[in-house]
């Protein structure tokens with residue numbers, strides 16, 4: 001085909017560089033090389049057996065029709081019950097919307113908020129898709145360089161500094177990808193307050209909620225009813241491939257989000273919704289707690305091991321399963337570093353460029369989604385590699 005009608009916006013939609021790396025890693029594996037995968041942002045654990053059993057049962061007994069656009073009421077009620085039992089917060093079930101992953105939630109939230117030209121504040125480094133979602137709406141993402149000083153998070157000062165008369169919203173995540181850092185309750189409250197004063201909207205991504213270590217596990221819903229609070233079954237619940245998430249929406253936006261969900265998605269996957277009802281049972285939560293403890297053990301091994309090898313980690317990650325490490329002791333070109341590390345040592349990690357521009361060449365992300373003995377092997381390969389880099 002000689003002609004292709006590609007929209008201009010596609011010039012601004014970047015791939016994940018780590019996908020090319022993953023493809024290369026698979027090639028090397030097919031050729032017999034041993035590759036240690038620390039690049040992928042998903043738990044290595046499979047979906048808990050309890051959830052799988054309920055899914056099998058649902059396949060036998062339920063008809064897999066569309067659900068309502070905002071999801072099965074039984075599941076939404078379970079989520080409300082979970083907020084009450086875990087965080088002692090009452091969330092009206094009407095405001096809980098089931099979505100195809102946090103990805104679906106983020107797109108819905110931004111789509112009901114953004115007009116062309118509107119600005120949205122977010123961190124650099126940060127979750128890269130957010131920038132693209134805003135671009136799809138002809139909005140303008142404002143990437144704020146964040147450092148260890150604010151735990152790689154937005155702050156009242158940076159919000160004040162970057163807020164313009166075109167700004168309508170800010171996006172934060174706690175725990176965050178790629179840094180694993182957390183927004184303390186008081187800081188979150190201060191940001192909620194300042195954005196409220198500016199008559200803006202805060203989108204709070206809590207997708208890594210539950211995966212926190214030595215940090216208070218709270219939800220922003222304890223602090224505000226005016227934010228869009230996004231969550232997912234992907235990470236803590238180990239259900240990445242089921243494509244299911246949820247969002248708690250301020251009351252005034254429920255109708256708009258419902259209308260849009262009807263049009264864009266029709267509904268979230270029905271089987272996944274039946275399965276997810278089991279995600280909040282005591283049995284499942286006990287399994288998830290064991291996994292959380294395992295992630296903490298991995299972090300507790302990998303973090304000092306990387307520091308001893310010469311990486312600088314300026315803020316101790318206390319959530320998710322990521323370590324965002326400064327590699328400038330070895331290179332200012334983390335992209336080349338990461339590619340050579342894969343080719344020569346068979347260790348796959350993610351280059352900083354996948355999370356923004358700010359000091360991206362000096363950073364890499366390690367996902368501790370492998371057991372400790374595998375992490376030990378990775379560190380030993382890494383040390384050998386660095387000697388000759």
Ligand SMILES: Cc1ncc(COP(=O)(O)O)c(C=O)c1O
Pocket residue numbers: 041100101102103104127173176177205207231232233234240244245
């Ligand atoms: C911060 C953050 N938000 C949202 C997502 C999207 O997740 P999902 O659509 O699987 O729920 C991810 C995935 O890695 C993420 O890291």
